[in-house]
Amino acid sequence: xxxxxxxxxxxxxxxxxxxxxxxxxxxxxxxxxxxxxxxxxxxxxxxxxxxxxxxxxxxxxxxxxxxxxxxxxxxxxxxxxxxxxxxxxxxxxxxxxxxxxxxxxxxxxxxxxxxxxxxxxxxxxxxxxxxxxxxxxxxxxxxxxxxxxxxxxxxxxxxxxxxxxxxxxxxxxxxxxxxxxxxxxxxxxxxxxxxxxxxxxxxxxxxx
Numbered sequence: 001x002x003x004x005x006x007x008x009x010x011x012x013x014x015x016x017x018x019x020x021x022x023x024x025x026x027x028x029x030x031x032x033x034x035x036x037x038x039x040x041x042x043x044x045x046x047x048x049x050x051x052x053x054x055x056x057x058x059x060x061x062x063x064x065x066x067x068x069x070x071x072x073x074x075x076x077x078x079x080x081x082x083x084x085x086x087x088x089x090x091x092x093x094x095x096x097x098x099x100x101x102x103x104x105x106x107x108x109x110x111x112x113x114x115x116x117x118x119x120x121x122x123x124x125x126x127x128x129x130x131x132x133x134x135x136x137x138x139x140x141x142x143x144x145x146x147x148x149x150x151x152x153x154x155x156x157x158x159x160x161x162x163x164x165x166x167x168x169x170x171x172x173x174x175x176x177x178x179x180x181x182x183x184x185x186x187x188x189x190x191x192x193x194x195x196x197x198x199x200x201x202x203x204x205x206x207x208x
Contacts, residue, residue: 030202035188040169042182048079048204053167053177055086056096061176062121065114068176070193071200079204084166086175094160095127096120098151101159102137105150112140180204 030036042051052068054061072081085097099116103109119136120126127133130151137147150156170179178186178196180203189196 030199033187035199036180036184036186036203039171039179039183039185042166042169042179044182046080047181049082049181050075050079050200051082051084051166051170051179051182053084053086053170053172053179054175055088055093056099056116056120057090057093057126058175059121062117064176065117067193071196074193074197075200079200084163086167086172087160087164092126092128095130095133097160097163098130098156099127099133099136100163101156102133102147102150104159105155106137106142106146108140108142112137115140 032038044051050071056062068081075081083100085093085100087094087097096116099112100109103112103116116136124132127136134144134147134151138144170177170185172185178189178200180186180200184203184206186196186199186203188199190199
């Protein structure tokens with residue numbers, strides 16, 4: 001009986017050490033300062049969440065949009081995927097922020113998200129005047145008066161201010177950028193959507 005207890009004790013110790021070693025190996029894959037950095041922090045309303053900072057005017061964001069759609073699909077309901085448009089103090093980029101606000105406001109983001117990218121990068125170029133933005137959404141099937149009222153609303157101004165505040169708190173210096181749970185800025189997203197999802201899940205459970 002004593003030998004049996006010793007045998008099972010050894011098995012337990014070996015099994016426990018294997019688990020610890022495995023966890024250490026996973027942790028060693030990602031390094032702070034290389035794969036991610038801690039940021040000032042965004043007060044996210046819900047967690048877990050991944051936030052993409054982007055601009056419809058950014059060519060790289062346009063090319064990477066399919067990549068991030070795959071990431072969102074892989075995350076599924078487990079981790080929420082959100083976006084924040086960046087204005088960078090440029091008129092055309094600010095109008096693109098407003099485009100995202102309008103899409104969210106009228107619950108047509110899925111319908112118009114790709115269309116906005118296509119409009120800017122394949123057809124008419126960036127929005128340079130508010131009336132162009134209004135005309136675009138009217139062509140998407142929205143009521144002209146409703147769009148105009150939304151564009152001139154206090155909510156629109158507050159939304160754009162909130163976008164800028166989030167970008168400042170996250171220390172965004174370029175787009176697209178990914179922030180996890182409002183406190184980790186991804187520096188090395190990897191080469192595939194699966195690579196980024198693994199890093200996101202690691203950061204999601206990372207202890208302070």
